[in-house]
Amino acid sequence: MPRFTPYPRGFVLSPDPIDTQRLPPHYRASWIVDAWHFAHDPIREPALAVDEATGWFVLVHGTCFAVGDEDVADVAPWLLAKCLRSESEFLDALDVLAGRHVVVTGDPTGATVYQDAAGARSLYYSPAARLVASHAHLVQDIAPHPPTPPELGPTTVTATWDLTPWDGILALLPNHRLDLDSWRTQRFFPRRSNAYAQWPVEQRLDLLEALWHRELDALTAAFDDIAVSVTGGSDSRVVLALSRPHLPALKGFTYTARRDDEGNAWTRSLSRDERLVRQLLDIVPMRHEFFVHGDKSAPVGAELTELLRRNSLGNHGRWLIPHYNRSLPGDDVIHLRGNAFEIARGYYGPTRDNDTVDEVRRVFTEKAAQRLADGSRAELTDRQRDHVDSLLERLGYQEELWGYHRLDLFYWEYRCGRWLAEMLNENDVSFDTVMPVNVRAILEILLSFDLEDRAAGVAFAELINRTFPVLNFVGKNDDRNLYEQVRDAHDSGTRSDGSAWLEAGMRVVGEDGTVLEDGVAADQADLQLPLRHFVPGRAAARRIGRPAGPGTLTFRFHSPYVSPLAREKFIYRLRVNGQVLAEVDGAAWAEMSYVTVHNLGAEDTVDVNVAALATMTRPSWSTATRAYLDHLRFTAREADGPVRVATSNPYTQYPVLTDEAGVALRDPGLVSTGPTQTGAGSP
Incomplete structure (x- = not known):
C-alpha cells in the first residue's frame, strides 16, 4: 500500500543514542552489538549476522540478493563469513550483490558503511552530528545544520557531487565507503584492471545474462508484484529482452501525453514513446497500462506534496505517484528501471585522449556553474573551485584507476549516485525500485567494451539479439522500425x-x-x-x-x-x-x-x-x-x-x-x- 509516512524504506545509524523524539514516529530503533544505534522503517526488517567470538557483525538493510555463482539464502551471514576471511573476499562479494541497499560491517569499536553499486540507496552523513541516514532531510530533522554557503553555488542533486542544502551534511558516493571512526570516505573501486576486457565477447555476455537471470529469479520469488517502466528507448528495450522468461509475471507501465498535448519537446517525446510501446506490446507478453500526463483523476494533493518534498532533494515525476498508488497498491511491490545502463554508454564523451582530471573538472564546471542570462555558464566561484579540487583528491580521481576512464566513473558517481538515487527516493512513497543492471559485476562487463563499441551501443544490441531479437526491429526513439530505417536509407x-x-x-x-x-x-x-x-x-x-x-x-x-x-x-x-x-x-x-x-x-x-x-x-x-x-x-x-x-x-x-x-x-x-x-x- 502507499507509504504516507515520512522517509519510507529509510534508516538512521549512529554510535550515539538517537533522540527518538526526532525520529519518524513509526520507526523502530535498536542497538547493534551494544555499540551502534540503528532505527528504520519497519516495512523492511534489516538482516543482521554477528560473530559471537569476535563481536564482528554485518548488517544489510534494503533489497539485496547475491547473484553470483554461489547459492546464497541469507546475504548477511554470507557476507560476514567473507569479511572474516579477508577484505578482498568481502569486496568481491559486494560485486555480485543486486538490489538497493546499505551494508554495514564492523565490531563494537568501529564500523564501515557501503552502498549498492550505483548508489541507488542514497546515504547522507554528518561527521559533526555522528549520524548516517538514508535521506538528507532526515539528518537535518535529527540534527539541524546551517545552510550551505551560497558562494559554493547550487546544491541541487544535478549540480554537485557530495554537497546538500545544509552545511556539513554530505552524500556518500558510489564506489566509496564511509569509515565511522574517522568519518572520512575512501574509494574501494576500481581496485584492479577490468578482467572481463580479456574475455571473448560471447563469454562476457553469457555471464551478464546469468547474473541478470539469477536476480530476476530472486525478485519474482520475493515479491508479489513486479512493475517495469517501458519506454521507446534502448535501456527499456534491454530490460525487456533480458527479462523475457519473466515477462508474463511483470506489469508494465508507460507515461504518455494527452492526445491534444504535443506542444513541446517533452510531450512530443512522451507521445512517441506511446507509439513505440504500442508496437512492442504486439510482441511482448505483458500486462500493461498507460499513465496520461494531465489526467486530473489522480491528483497529488498537499499532503503528498509535502511528503515528497521531504523524501527527495529532486523533483522528477511527482505527478506519477498517485497513478502508481492506484495501479499498484500492494505492500509487496518492486519496480524495475533501466537507468543505470547509462553508466556504460559514455554519456560524458570519454575518448582515449581525455581521461584526465582536468577533463573531469571541465565537465563539472559545465554542469555546476551558475547559468547566466545569455545561457552560458559562469566561472566557478573560488569556494567552488577549492571544493572541487579537494573532492578530486579525496574521491581518488588523482590516483591510479586501473584503466577505468575518469569520465565514466564521474558519470557513475556524480550523476547516478545523486540524481538517480533521489528519483528513487521520490518513488518510495509507492514502492521500492531496483535496477537489474545495478550489480557491479554487470557494470564492469559493460564497461569492458571498447569506447567505440560502447558509444555505438554494441553490447546492448547484442544482448537484445541474443535473448529477444525481434525487439531490435521496433525503432528505438525513432518512429520508424528497422525495416523502414533501412528502406529510407536506401x-x-x-x-x-x-x-x-x-x-x-x-x-x-x-x-x-x-x-x-x-x-x-x-x-x-x-x-x-x-x-x-x-x-x-x-x-x-x-x-x-x-x-x-x-x-x-x-x-x-x-x-x-x-x-x-x-x-x-x-x-x-x-x-x-x-x-x-x-x-x-x-x-x-x-x-x-x-x-x-x-x-x-x-x-x-x-x-x-x-x-x-x-x-x-x-x-x-x-x-x-x-x-x-x-x-x-x-x-x-x-x-x-x-x-x-x-x-x-x-x-x-x-x-x-x-x-x-x-x-x-x-x-x-x-x-x-x-x-x-x-x-x-x-x-
Whole structure:
C-alpha cells in the first residue's frame, strides 16, 4: 500500500543514542552489538549476522540478493563469513550483490558503511552530528545544520557531487565507503584492471545474462508484484529482452501525453514513446497500462506534496505517484528501471585522449556553474573551485584507476549516485525500485567494451539479439522500425531520383578546415555531429554529389530537434566551394525545409554541415544534431547569373560575403562562386 509516512524504506545509524523524539514516529530503533544505534522503517526488517567470538557483525538493510555463482539464502551471514576471511573476499562479494541497499560491517569499536553499486540507496552523513541516514532531510530533522554557503553555488542533486542544502551534511558516493571512526570516505573501486576486457565477447555476455537471470529469479520469488517502466528507448528495450522468461509475471507501465498535448519537446517525446510501446506490446507478453500526463483523476494533493518534498532533494515525476498508488497498491511491490545502463554508454564523451582530471573538472564546471542570462555558464566561484579540487583528491580521481576512464566513473558517481538515487527516493512513497543492471559485476562487463563499441551501443544490441531479437526491429526513439530505417536509407525513390546523391560518410573538420576524420558514419541519420567533436569550431559535413555540368540542385532537409532554450549551441550551414551561403540555428525549426541551389557551375561543390557553437558533453546533444536529406534532384541547365540559394525555413540567415577588398559579392541569397574565392564563414 502507499507509504504516507515520512522517509519510507529509510534508516538512521549512529554510535550515539538517537533522540527518538526526532525520529519518524513509526520507526523502530535498536542497538547493534551494544555499540551502534540503528532505527528504520519497519516495512523492511534489516538482516543482521554477528560473530559471537569476535563481536564482528554485518548488517544489510534494503533489497539485496547475491547473484553470483554461489547459492546464497541469507546475504548477511554470507557476507560476514567473507569479511572474516579477508577484505578482498568481502569486496568481491559486494560485486555480485543486486538490489538497493546499505551494508554495514564492523565490531563494537568501529564500523564501515557501503552502498549498492550505483548508489541507488542514497546515504547522507554528518561527521559533526555522528549520524548516517538514508535521506538528507532526515539528518537535518535529527540534527539541524546551517545552510550551505551560497558562494559554493547550487546544491541541487544535478549540480554537485557530495554537497546538500545544509552545511556539513554530505552524500556518500558510489564506489566509496564511509569509515565511522574517522568519518572520512575512501574509494574501494576500481581496485584492479577490468578482467572481463580479456574475455571473448560471447563469454562476457553469457555471464551478464546469468547474473541478470539469477536476480530476476530472486525478485519474482520475493515479491508479489513486479512493475517495469517501458519506454521507446534502448535501456527499456534491454530490460525487456533480458527479462523475457519473466515477462508474463511483470506489469508494465508507460507515461504518455494527452492526445491534444504535443506542444513541446517533452510531450512530443512522451507521445512517441506511446507509439513505440504500442508496437512492442504486439510482441511482448505483458500486462500493461498507460499513465496520461494531465489526467486530473489522480491528483497529488498537499499532503503528498509535502511528503515528497521531504523524501527527495529532486523533483522528477511527482505527478506519477498517485497513478502508481492506484495501479499498484500492494505492500509487496518492486519496480524495475533501466537507468543505470547509462553508466556504460559514455554519456560524458570519454575518448582515449581525455581521461584526465582536468577533463573531469571541465565537465563539472559545465554542469555546476551558475547559468547566466545569455545561457552560458559562469566561472566557478573560488569556494567552488577549492571544493572541487579537494573532492578530486579525496574521491581518488588523482590516483591510479586501473584503466577505468575518469569520465565514466564521474558519470557513475556524480550523476547516478545523486540524481538517480533521489528519483528513487521520490518513488518510495509507492514502492521500492531496483535496477537489474545495478550489480557491479554487470557494470564492469559493460564497461569492458571498447569506447567505440560502447558509444555505438554494441553490447546492448547484442544482448537484445541474443535473448529477444525481434525487439531490435521496433525503432528505438525513432518512429520508424528497422525495416523502414533501412528502406529510407536506401530507397532511391525517396532519397533521390538518381540525378544527385549523398556521398558516402561524413567528414569532420576543425576550425581551420583541417580534416580530423573522414568516412564517419552518423547514427540513424544522414548528418550528425559526434559528441567527441562537440566543441566550438568543429563541424561534420556531408557532400552532395551530382553529374558534371551547370544546373540547379534541390533537396529536402529535416532536423527534428527544436527548443528555444537550446539556441546557439549548434548550427547547420550550406556551403558552395567552402563558402557559407545559408545557415540556421540548429534548435530553431523542426519542420521540413525545401532547399534550392540555383546557377551551380560545372566545378562547384556543395555540402551541408553541422557545426558546434558551444562545448556540450551529454550524448543527447549529439542526438539533437541529427538531420536528414532526401528528395535530392539535379536539373541540368545553363547558369543565368550568380549562385542563388533559397530555403523554406523562416529562420535561415544568408551571410554577406566579400572579396579580398571587402566589397560585397552578393545580395542576401546570391553569390558568385568559383574555386578561387574564399569566404569568412567556413567552419
